[in-house]
Amino acid sequence: MTEVLALIPARAGSKGVPGKNLRKVAGLSLIEYAIKAAQAAENLTTIAVTSDDAVALAEATRHGILALKRSEGISEDASPVTLAVQQALEQAEQITGKHYDIVVLLQPTAPLRTGADIEAALALYEKHGKAVCSVSRCDDNHPARMYRIEDDQSLSPLLPDIAVLRRQDLPPVYLRNGALYVFGRADAVNGTIIKDDMTAYVMPNSTAINIDNELDLLVLEAFMARNTWTF
Incomplete structure (x- = not known):
């Protein structure tokens, strides 16, 4: 059986949008958008939030998924997400006793992906045998x-x-667009999440909202007000 770990990285300390990962739009925090999409997907063995923020970790626990405490040394502005992935993979395996074959990275700042998107990206990984990256x-x-x-x-x-x-x-x-990355265990361990040879998972421009500032949040609010969103 293929073991798949879905990781939601939610570092505290955003400068552009304070408390960004916990900001709510249409009643849900950005972390919850990622959690609900993961929970709607099939074939995910484990879902986890990795964070240095106690509130984000409590959000994970409230939704019944793993809450993985991230070390302070890899929670700075300049800390690459690869380090968080490496630590979270090790932590998740220690807690669950599983050996994960595939990692799915779901960044809260790109909230408009669905369970179907995750399943389709995983299918592409299985078909081509190499890392998948969502694009618009x-x-x-x-x-x-x-x-x-x-x-x-x-x-x-x-x-x-x-x-x-x-x-x-x-x-x-x-x-x-930051919504989805799917990669193998070796890529996670080696820190080679983004590379030249990746398979494209193309998403519509309408869902390519990436939250970097307050204006992006307003755009997301307007989108959600006009659309019925199904995870």
Whole structure:
């Protein structure tokens, strides 16, 4: 039997949005969005929150999932999430006695994924045998529309060969949206969650809301007010 660990990283101390992972939209905290999506998915052996925040850990316990205390040394602004994954994997295995084959990373800051998304991403991992990353297509924010500003304030196009093309003529490009990462045990242990050769799980732009500031929260609130969301 394949053992799958779903990890929800919820570090305290966000600067852009204080208490970000616990902020509520439509009655649910961002952590709860991740928890409910995981609980709606099949084929997950264990669901866990890894955090240095006592309130976030209490939220995990309230929902009947593992609460894994993250060390202070890997809970700083500059701490890579790979370190949290490595520690949480070890902690979860010690607690459950299981040996996990696959890890699914569900970041609370990208809340609009469903149980069906998780299942589909896992199916892609099983099919291709390599890490899966959720992405959304870039439209108006295409890199062809991006520029550097030179020392004399002149604009220098990032992609000069296609900078003048119409939007509909631009080659499709995709942005990691942060909602889903699926990777094997070796990637978790080695800290190689993000790599060049990953399988794309494409999600619609309408769900590509990533919470980095207060405006993003307002966008999420507007989305939830207009849509009936099913995990």
